[in-house]
Amino acid sequence: MNSGNYRDETTGNTPLEGQQLEAGTKGDGDRFRNSWWPLKRNQSFRDAPEHSDQQPVPQRSEIGASGLEGSYPRGDFPATPNEHPQALTSASHNTIGEDDDLTAFGVHAAQPAQSQEEAASDPGNERPTHGPHWAPNRAFSAERADWSDSRHFSPLEPAEDGEKRNPSQPSVAMENGLASVGPEISLGNSGQGESCSADQASGQVNAQQDVEGRPSKVPTHVSFFSQGNGSGPTHQAFNQNVNNYWKADFVRKIPVPAAGLEACSDRRFVEPRQAGQLADAARALELHGVVVLKAPPGNGRRTAALRLLATLRSVREPLALFDLEPEWSKPSVELLPKTVGEGYVLDLSEFPEGEPDDRFGRDLANYGADDNQKGWFLVVLASPQHWKGSWFEPTSNLTVSLSSPDAKPLVERELSARSCFDRVEWLAQPAFEEIWRSNPSAQEARRLGRIIANADHQNLQKIVDEFKGWHDHIEMLLNKEPKGQGHPSLLSTRATVWAGALLHGGQSRSVLKAADALLETLEISRTPAEVLADATSSRRLQAASLSLRGDQAFHQEDKHDLAHAILQNLWEEFPTQRELLRSWAVSVAADPSIPDEDAELITKMLLRLSTARRDGDILDSIGSGIVGRRRPLAVEALTDAALDPQIGAYVRNRLYLWAKQGKEESETLKLVAEVCGGRLGEELPEIALTRLRWVAGRAPLGSRTVADAFSCLVTTRPDEVRKAMDTWFDNDKLKWQAFVVFLALASSDPGIEFLLQGVEDANGRRRFVAGWQWLLAQEADREVVNRQLDKWEKRAEQGSLSRELLIDLFADVYEPEIYRGGLNRFFSDTRDFFRSFWGQVLDEAIYRNRRRREG
Incomplete structure (x- = not known):
């Protein structure tokens, strides 16, 4: 855009001496000269003094490189970017007829939005829905165009033609x-x-x-x-x-890598112990295209599912296999993928809160019928306690109960796969007979195989004890006979055993403090006098069989994973006290007198216990209880877990539930925002942004939590943030989230840079204008919005942000008559007002407003 000095022809003065303001393009002539007036209170833009000579205001026509010229109806007049003074910026569908041939000028008629069904039936569909050929007002789109046409309609309304535009939707050429x-x-x-x-x-x-x-x-x-x-x-x-x-x-599709199929290969796979179950499942899958394997987690059901999909006889080529990771409020068949030549495994063990929708079972049966015709196949993993009633009845003919394979042959194949052929013969020893009689699940059998493979030598009893969770040793620790005066009581010893497991490798002082905290939780008085009259610290540690290495306390290290086994035993043996135990453990981690290193040990131990037991209540306690300066420990632990290949899906699902169900500005919502704004967002931006969308939906305008999260993400993953913002802006149901995030971005230096980079694109500029217009219309949050506008003004006055660019942008924000919120910043009785940043914004807004009304 060209610049020029503007002189009041009545006085001959130049109000902004030496200031270069945006005019129009070359040939615009003089500015709306009598706009140099301060807006008084109770005075509207319509009360502005008119130009004395009534000289007609010239049309601001834009001539592109092609030579095409157009006018602007209803004030659809965009400011031309300074960088491209002669770029074609817009044109009117009132000026150019539908039959005009504009291709010679690089202009292509915009087409109505195409539905998925229409697109699916159009193999020649190569029409893009965004980019340089996308026109929001069904007028036309032009190459090299810079659209800025949002100023005449509300950001909460669709475009004039009623079509809801989604510029983030990809173009798919068939x-x-x-x-x-x-x-x-x-x-x-x-x-x-x-x-x-x-x-x-x-x-x-x-x-x-x-x-x-x-x-x-x-x-x-x-x-x-x-x-x-x-x-x-x-x-x-x-x-x-x-x-x-x-x-x-x-529903997200995660490819199953080749290594993940090894467990279902011929040399490792063992069929379920109940004969015929796998064959029944295979027939159901071939016939219906979908089968439900009803079995508890850990019995080998996922391996069986992959085996079924990998050995289908009705397909000519092997299927591409995917795990499905749903992110839904309730299960919906409509969200399941349908791609020819693909096989899917859907685990429905973790159900959303609330009653299941009885429609899902019926829809699943129909999805299977469609599968059989089209060539995609689905295996659903369901827990017996969930798959019943309205879920089960419509799918009874395609549901198969699945037992675990026999443990001994499975362990044999696991050892052979690890090249431990010499240890296969150990399995025939009497030490394992009790295990074979109990016939543990597939998950436990594989664990036994790992223990045997990793054993240093042939100590079969030790292998069996570890497999049993060191049960006999733990029973001995918890039931030592008190020795009388000067020795700890039974309960005191138990508390120290449990505290030592929670803090395995922590400072002995922390272990004793944690034990005392548990006793106090149990209302066992621990006054200084009682502590001094009790057993000494060394006797307490000795009674719990804790050894010291320097100042660190350990349970017996020759018993692999004993500390974790003790906590598992505690949760198993005292199920009615789990809430108390969670509260105790988290309170110790949050205690500021506990060293950070020890608090980190507790957090990681609790996280492992939660995922091993699939106990969401433990994760909930971590999220709500580890706060303040200890919050980074919870963030780091949850981030590691969410990225872990073994337990990641479970932890990510829990983060999703927290984000979706959390209360406004709750501690769990803050935790989700910090996790998703950090390393999780950097490595899995789609996962993080999905959860941050829910956080933003429950956050107030100006939320510091949201601002901090997006400040990090726009630095590490700007492209993904922009795609997400584009989609949220174009979805009426997500407007609140979009504008909360917009203000959050406008509140940080990285976010401001991100927003200003976006205005180089026509859609980015449109959303920038629409975002501020919507925010200014929120009466209840006016103070929050104005604080950020004041910061933008300060940066412009200091020169850290481009003054000319911001004047150009905010003139668009304030120009339409339908947006008159936040005008207090324009009230002034001094002529110096127009030397200020907002004075220049007002001048440009008045100019554009009049041009629009007179155009």
């Missing part, structure tokens, strides 16, 4: 059954189920590895082959994923 996705779309997949092997870690971040082992973080071209069934299902499935990705509920 050709010969191939759907090609542009390079701007991130297809990173993250996360695994709880039973995945450690080898699947490589598939956690971004996407699966390619055949050479190179990580393909963001593909530049992705094609989905429809195998002769047309482009519809493929196109719909991919668009379904993209359209729900940042918005509401959706």
